[in-house]
Amino acid sequence: MNYKIGESVATRQAYGDALVEYGNDPRIVVMDADLSKSTKTDGFKVTYPDRFINTGIAEGNMMATAAGLSTCGKIVFASSFAMFAAGRAFEQIRNSIGYPHLNVKIGATHAGISVGEDGASHQCLEDIGIMRTIPGMVILNPADAVESNLAVKAAIDYDGPVYLRFGRLAVPTIFDENYKFEIGKGIQLKDGSDVTLIGTGLLVPACTEAAEILAGEGINARVINMATIKPIDKDIIIKAAKETGAIVTAEEHNVIGGLGSAVAEVLVENAPVPMKRVGTQDVFGRSGKPYPLLEMYGLDAKTIAAKAKEAIAMK
């Protein structure tokens, strides 16, 4: 792994790089459904051709085949776009991977609206919600290349199904090599006392930027990076609720079912405080350039800062 802070790298690229980096483990098999150039598994294909399996455009078959491979000791990374992994192949993931709790890792790239020009048919804004309902499924949504690399490593070391969510868009690298990643642990990036901004994926830097906007208005915001959506880090959420009294979540996903829902579930049962959810507001996306789309759908620092003030006002 060799990413510099500030360097622009898509998390899907980091996924592909990590598969090559850790791929000398003979147990690892990488599968793809005719999208290896886009999911970036093509690097593994070149380096370890014997352990790269293209299933053609047949995602359901890929997931169940991955399940069979895993029963024979393989650690399988089954890769496709989030839409076709979590969406089309949901039932294979649920019944053949989730139910027997098999050691399959689902590498889902092109998640979220930042897919851009391909439009709503390919912009998966439902996958976290879908995957979250499967018992025992771990869901990782890394924010940058470094975290993506460490998430792949953690997935290899973890025995059980993991859904890894990556983006198409090149995003700034925000962590250095000393960054410690642990499944199930949120990371506090900035302390604060007035409100907590909990971000995941490419909205983590937006949360940091929102905290700066708020600081300019005299509001001291805490920022948490929640790379693991499931199992959610309850402790860090409850602590934030008790210490800051207001929460904003930010994710590139429908506000129904994703990080916002997961955090809300923890809050209502443990430490109810005012909360606002930044995400797509139960609508489909559309074609366009990624950043203008993110702005159009309110997935940016400006919106997060505005929602923070709304949450604070509800205290």
Added chain:
Amino acid sequence: MDSNEIKDLQIHAAHVRKMALEAVHAAGAGHPGGSLSVADILTYLYFKEMNVDPKDAKNPDRDRFVLSKGHCSPALYGILAERGFIPKEDIKGFRSIDSYLQGHPDMKKVNGVDMSTGSLGQGISCANGMALAGKLDGKSYRVYTALGDGEIEEGEVWEAAMFAAHYKLDNLTAFLDYNGLQIDGEITKVMNSTPIDKKFEAFNWHVIRIDAHDFNQIEAAVNEAKQTKGKPTLIMAKSVKGKGVSFMEGQAAWHGTAPNDEQYAQAISELDAYIDSLGGDK
């Protein structure tokens, strides 16, 4: 096989059928028709063919079986009990809340179940994965799966068929339990998938047509599959739904219906008479 070997298999198969019926009767629910039609295939595999050991059911070098038509769990539990993987007395717990014998096979709960199945179309993909792992690891184990003839209406079966041929999974043998009936009626009337053999041949499979209730034919087909290199084999086994119980044979109504006490008693007495006629112990 000599006639004594065949007789032994026939007796085992009758016991598998009895236990399948015991399970469904005790549960008051389940799938007797397809369980009875696939019973001889399972009996051949577990008693004559597969390298499996009830005391070492997870051995990485073992042969594997995936019941892709997972609703026929009563037959699978029957053969696992007959072969010593699970206690015979557990069969009556089938589908009950305090039993590990789920309505559809659960690999995490049942000794000897190689894959959790039940959602049609997925088992053959899982079997492909096992066969592919064998190829990757240079292992000589073989993988068997049993498909229902209704099941092959699932698109995933054909994705899997393409895959198995593309990756030359000649260590995979799929049985088609070709009893001609699915829940809603005859397969040719519900959704005509025929000619099934020609479809698999067009998908670059080796296809063998047999009578699913003739052990000599099953043996010859399995051996032919083992000799077939470079492609997977489909054994299209023409079977009788409800085989072995006179009033269940050829009746779609017995796809997913449990016999009542009277029907159960009659079915058991027919199978016992059959076992008697072969000189076996009931």
